[in-house]
Amino acid sequence: MSGNVADSAISPTSPAQTIPADLSGQMLELDEDDDLEVFSKDTSITDGGSFNASMPTSPGSMINQYKFDEEDEQEDPGAKDIFITVDNPESHVTTIETFITYRVLTKTTRSEFDSSEYEVRRRYQDFLWLKGRLEEANPTLIVHPLPEKFVMKGMVERFNDDFIETRRRALHRFLNRVSEHPILSCNEDFKIFLTAQAWELTSHKKQGPGFLSRMGDTVRAVAASVRGVKSRPEEFNSMQEYVEAFSQKMTSLDRITQRIVKEEREYLEELKEYAPTYTLWSGSEEELAEPLKGVASCVDRCFQETEEQVRQFSDTLAPALHEYVLSAETLKAVLRRRDFIQAELEAKNEALAAKRADRDALKEEIDKLEDRMEWANNALKGDWSRWQRSMRTDLKEVFITTAQKNVDHYEKCLAVWESFLLSMRSEVGDINQPSSDDS
């Protein structure tokens, strides 16, 4: 922080000392949040940042205008037949590393499961593996995001309790969302993840497609992206536009929320110093001691209430928004993979047109690719409307909860100050209405 620092406590025997503390030098520094308008004196907040203000308002970006799937997938909550919990993080120390495992408890009535209850322990790496397998098997399905590997920004430490708890909740959500997905929940790897003992899982993992074939995939993907897609269907163009804009919005909201948490924490720091000054003062007074102590206790109560309010932001709202930042990245990846399939198909078609020999073989390949393309496109469309519904539900719910928490916060603080006033009135015996600008 640059600027003048306020004086420390002045000695009581030198009352003529300068008291002023110009705190304007301690204003927020907007270095990492350049496009966040904080101190505008006029309330019209201008966009000062790097964000591209020209919004795509083409009709195509109104995704909901398109009906992809005739039948809306009604997910009947009453028909839930599998319940998964992720809890009980434990630390494991080996000679090589230290890591955390979580207990994954599954209760199900599904017929494809041999038993009705499973308890296994999994580590983050296992979740990563599972996600990878699900995406490989269904490249154009939208898989719920996993929490990130390790947050570098901020002071989060890998074995910090808050970090572990946030991650646990996210892993819990991940598995539940997968279990609610009509296609993904039937995935064999998913079943193995939930049921296999540690050594079984390890050996199963080794059976997956080898390193070389994965290399091949990557090379083809790079080649495809260089080639590009010739004629992407309009609906996927609109999706692309939407996803890009949505991603930007979510990133902004995530950052704003983090910033609010930071500001609130600094506010709490100052508030902690403020309440005791009233208590200290009450020690020097007689008549005023009661009112001063009263104010001190009110400020203290409000401090506690504010701590709780901040928790809502940091524990509920921020993770939810962050999840959708990650989700937007998932969407981008899904669109890329779809493009990749189309690019391959187009390439093969060109080859067909050019070559004379091997036409039959090529045709067969193209047929397969066309099937694959059609399946991929439909899967994506279907999952897209599914995703939108979840997004709307999830975010709506978290915004409502946050707003409610804020209302609760203010109501509690209101009650605190009103009971203070009540105690003041009962002392004097008459109603002391405030005069507006009396000095």
Next chain:
Amino acid sequence: MADAEREDAAETDTPNSSDAKEKNVISSMSDESGTLLRRMEITVAEAEKRTGKKAVNMQETYTVYLIETRPSAAVNGGQSVAPDALWRRYSEFELLRNYLIVTYPYIVVPPLPEKRAEFVWHKLSADNMDPDFVERRRVGLENFLLRVASHPVMSNDAILYHFLTKERGWKEVVYDTGFQAKADSRIRALNATFRVKNPDKRFMEMKHYSDELQSITSQLLRARARVADRLYGVYKVHGNYGRVFSEWSAIEKEMGDGLQSAGHHMDAYAASIDDILEEEEHYADQIKEYLFFAEALRAVCRKHELSQYELETASLDLTSKRQQREELATGIVRTFSFKGMTTKLFGQETAEQREARLKMLEEQIVEGDDTVKEKTSECEDIVSSGWEDMQRFKEQKDRDLREALINYAYMQISMCKKGIQVWTNAKECFSKM
């Protein structure tokens, strides 16, 4: 103005002790009987910028304040009387206050609003020309005048009356009272360190209290300013939600309306902090007034110490002179003196010399006796009147600060209510998403 009132105002220093004991629950200022304020309505109505020549070819910009006065009788009688008005600068208020401090040394003289903005948090400009600062100063100056004009003793002062009613020539009249010379010597004396053997215990306690009050109120003001600064940041960042919700709503269909209107509420929330903190400045001003009052209180205690010290010094001096006379008269040397030494070394002085010295001592003793009597009465004056005024001050302080704390609670409540409203509205908008 009636002649009778002018006569009253011309009297100086007639403490009306029964008034000082009069208790006033609602406001310490409006209903003091016998004080100037009862007879006359006083307001500092406006502030204006002026430019003028300061020294040779130097322009300065300063602010003047309009003081309006009106006989209360006329106002209460329902007549619409145009007020008398004159303009005064801050420096003239300072001059008036300095005059009052010197003229009424045992009275806790109300403070002026601060000369420069202190305890600023970022939003408030430290600039003396800033309109918000000028406005708050105007209120502070009015407050000062009301307090002085309702004081049982000071309200009768002619210089005060002149200040309020005649614009020209006031400065000359003040300087003519010769208070400046008194002021200078007083200041020098007060700043010197001296040890008092028997100060009045109550005054020492008051001095200690005034130090505590100064320390604690400045701590409180500083902490409050920091809290305000942080709270401002919290509210303002929410404004970004407004902006982003609005942008986001453009790409959504079903969620669009809900987001858009929620965004407006976020903007309103961010904007609401300006008024909230502006109001809180008035509370800060009330605390500040007592920060400065603490200084005035301390000054009275110091004056007691000074007068007590002067009394003790004069008494010691008298005692010593009496002893010297006795020695001279009886020839018995009890105390060490240079005269005694030189006598032993250089021989006795002549009878004439002794007579001369005795005579001088007698004169000095008479003088010293008068001085001691004078100082004793002055000390007693300060102790009794000063103590009385300090009691009056204490009651006023308890009333005012209690009211200030209650006002503060009302402000917090108002802020909470606004918060409840905004977030309830926002919740409704989110429900429509």
